[in-house]
Amino acid sequence: MPADPRPRRSALYMPGSNPRALEKARDLPCDVIIMDLEDAVAPDAKEAAREAVAAALLTGGYGGRELVLRVNGLDTAWGYADLAFAAGQPVHAVLLPKVESADAVRRADAVLTAHGAPDELALWCMMETPRGVLAATGIAGASPRVAGFVMGTSDLAKDLHCLHTPDRLPFVTALGLCLLAARAHGLAILDGVYLDLGDDEGFAASCRQGVEFGFDGKSLIHPKTIATANAAFAPSEAAIAWARRITAAHAAAEAEGKGVLLVDGKLVEALHVAEAKRLVALAERIQALHGSA
Numbered sequence: 001m002p003a004d005p006r007p008r009r010s011a012l013y014m015p016g017s018n019p020r021a022l023e024k025a026r027d028l029p030c031d032v033i034i035m036d037l038e039d040a041v042a043p044d045a046k047e048a049a050r051e052a053v054a055a056a057l058l059t060g061g062y063g064g065r066e067l068v069l070r071v072n073g074l075d076t077a078w079g080y081a082d083l084a085f086a087a088g089q090p091v092h093a094v095l096l097p098k099v100e101s102a103d104a105v106r107r108a109d110a111v112l113t114a115h116g117a118p119d120e121l122a123l124w125c126m127m128e129t130p131r132g133v134l135a136a137t138g139i140a141g142a143s144p145r146v147a148g149f150v151m152g153t154s155d156l157a158k159d160l161h162c163l164h165t166p167d168r169l170p171f172v173t174a175l176g177l178c179l180l181a182a183r184a185h186g187l188a189i190l191d192g193v194y195l196d197l198g199d200d201e202g203f204a205a206s207c208r209q210g211v212e213f214g215f216d217g218k219s220l221i222h223p224k225t226i227a228t229a230n231a232a233f234a235p236s237e238a239a240i241a242w243a244r245r246i247t248a249a250h251a252a253a254e255a256e257g258k259g260v261l262l263v264d265g266k267l268v269e270a271l272h273v274a275e276a277k278r279l280v281a282l283a284e285r286i287q288a289l290h291g292s293a
């Protein structure tokens with residue numbers, strides 16, 4: 001468990017070519033902002049998008065939100081220049097699209113390093129192709145910079161020829177493989193976007209399912225979905241109260257030389273306390289970031 005888990009309940013994408021969205025993001029209660037140079041930006045707007053992102057980051061005002069810059073792939077006309085640009089930007093992470101191998105991560109890492117990126121600049125990887133999903137473990141461990149995965153379920157559906165069903169059964173294998181690889185390597189992992197902005201109920205259900213799977217949060221395409229994702233991925237008040245209770249009860253039991261106990265008839269061991277402490281730390285970080293859970 002990370003000692004100090006960072007809130008990543010809601011990660012809002014915005015086109016780098018949309019200055020209004022970049023400006024609006026300063027006042028939105030999302031935990032993560034993903035400024036996109038890739039698929040949300042038309043080919044003839046790629047360079048203007050880089051300039052708009054640079055101007056927005058120079059102005060700042062994004063508070064404690066985590067800033068992520070999605071670049072184009074190194075196999076495109078813009079990828080190298082995007083990475084060279086990203087190396088000098090005040091962002092927390094660079095998000096690589098369509099990552100299919102550990103080697104692709106290492107090539108991107110080398111460009112960042114050659115352009116003076118600090119060691120703290122993280123790499124996040126879009127997991128959105130069949131090859132990428134099958135190479136998830138190698139990708140997760142490819143470089144010390146790799147700190148997160150983001151599921152790209154739209155590209156994945158295209159390559160799998162599958163449908164976006166309400167239960168997301170067609171994605172279960174891919175989501176599970178990426179979750180396993182991310183957790184095995186101590187990475188953050190965010191669920192894919194929900195495309196139907198008119199279906200609030202379906203969106204809420206997909207957030208609940210993301211929580212059940214174990215994702216840290218959900219990637220989003222519109223500000224109106226932030227509140228639902230934030231509520232779904234935050235520990236509930238009842239969960240926090242329970243976490244505090246079992247932590248205290250377990251400490252008292254330990255003082256009496258016992259490793260296990262029952263609280264309200266439920267078995268509590270050290271592993272439950274570890275998860276309880278993670279939830280409480282997460283709730284405290286959310287409070288510090290936005291002032292409320």
Ligand SMILES: CC(C)(COP(=O)(O)OP(=O)(O)OC[C@H]1O[C@@H](n2cnc3c(N)ncnc32)[C@H](O)[C@@H]1OP(=O)(O)O)[C@@H](O)C(=O)NCCC(=O)NCCSC(=O)C[C@H](O)C(=O)O
Pocket residue numbers: 012013014015020021022024025036039040126128151152153154155156192193221222223
């Ligand atoms: C989908 C949109 C194009 C809709 O935009 P718009 O018509 O402007 O929406 P609204 O009029 O309802 O907007 C209301 C206000 O909110 C601001 N807004 C809208 N979207 C964003 C946003 N994403 N970030 C910040 N601010 C936003 C508008 O400017 C309005 O503000 P105001 O002027 O005050 O009224 C648009 O939402 C959009 O572009 N969304 C992001 C699309 C995107 O980034 N797509 C790429 C990422 S998803 C992906 O690639 C998936 C992955 O790779 C995979 O394979 O699965």
Ligand SMILES: [Mg+2]
Pocket residue numbers: 039097126128152154155
């Ligand atoms: Mg994609």
